[in-house]
Amino acid sequence: MQIFAHGDESVELAAQFTPPIVGYPAIAFPLNERATVDAFNKVLEDYIGSDEMMNGWQIRLL
Structure with a gap:
């Protein structure tokens, strides 16, 4: 995406x-x-x- 945005001030890249x-x-x-x-x-x-669902979710990031 940086190739497309290079030199074009109308394009802003999001942080990775x-x-x-x-x-x-x-x-x-x-x-x-x-x-x-x-x-x-x-x-x-x-x-x-439910409380069971809301308290049971854990997201693991690799």
Whole structure:
């Protein structure tokens, strides 16, 4: 990017940074498992924002 910004005062480069390594999990269920999906969603709804979730997250930077 420095090549593109060189000599062009209208371009400002951001400082380099290392983004945190965070996983983005995905879960899939068979189409015929509607009861399982509903049960999973209920548990997830109760978990999101709970003390257990909010106090359990730790991001490890490498």
